[in-house]
Amino acid sequence: MQTPTFGGKRYFVTFIDDKSHFCVVYLLRNKSEVAAKFAEFVAFAETQTGKRVQTLRSDNGGEYTSGAMAKFCADRGIVQKFTPPYTPQLNGVAERMNRTLVECARCMLEHAGLPKTYWGEAVMTATFLRNRCPTRAISHDKSPHQVWTGKKPLLANLKVFGCHAYVHVPKAKRTKFDARSVRCRFLGIEGMEGYRFGIGC
Numbered sequence: 771m772q773t774p775t776f777g778g779k780r781y782f783v784t785f786i787d788d789k790s791h792f793c794v795v796y797l798l799r800n801k802s803e804v805a806a807k808f809a810e811f812v813a814f815a816e817t818q819t820g821k822r823v824q825t826l827r828s829d830n831g832g833e834y835t836s837g838a839m840a841k842f843c844a845d846r847g848i849v850q851k852f853t854p855p856y857t858p859q860l861n862g863v864a865e866r867m868n869r870t871l872v873e874c875a876r877c878m879l880e881h882a883g884l885p886k887t888y889w890g891e892a893v894m895t896a897t898f899l900r901n902r903c904p905t906r907a908i909s910h911d912k913s914p915h916q917v918w919t920g921k922k923p924l925l926a927n928l929k930v931f932g933c934h935a936y937v938h939v940p941k942a943k944r945t946k947f948d949a950r951s952v953r954c955r956f957l958g959i960e961g962m963e964g965y966r967f968g969i970g971c
């Protein structure tokens with residue numbers, strides 16, 4: 771991305787489970803971080819599902835053909851499969867997912883009136899929503915989240931990206947005459963039950 775996030779991230783990488791189409795996104799400062807993020811994804815996926823990652827399908831980008839990635843995959847017995855050069859259609863699931871997330875994030879930023887520096891939060895929120903929407907690619911009535919976890923997603927905590935909110939200020943962080951809440955903007959879900967807010971945006 772031409773505009774970095776507030777944390778200095780300029781890229782994002784998606785890892786998608788072939789069966790469920792459940793997508794995990796990581797924000798990156800440099801593409802050289804992809805191998806480490808894939809290792810993080812493998813640990814997450816295998817812990818959450820109880821199944822081993824067997825294959826990594828990708829294009830021939832340097833981040834996937836690096837020595838670090840090759841070593842990690844070889845050590846774990848993960849087979850790397852590369853699409854031929856100039857054939858993005860053969861990696862259609864990932865290409866389509868990236869396009870969907872960018873389009874969704876762009877619309878959310880526009881609707882919220884937030885600057886491009888919040889693209890990272892928008893992409894993460896788009897991923898959260900995409901994982902919880904039913905898709906015909908796997909089922910007419912199940913979401914990637916449900917196929918991945920075996921449980922229906924909880925949707926009661928969803929909010930409109932960029933909406934205004936008032937966050938409680940703990941007593942220990944305010945004086946007697948300070949406001950008990952601060953006006954913020956909702957920037958997505960944090961973890962399982964938390965919210966992410968921005969102040970002054």
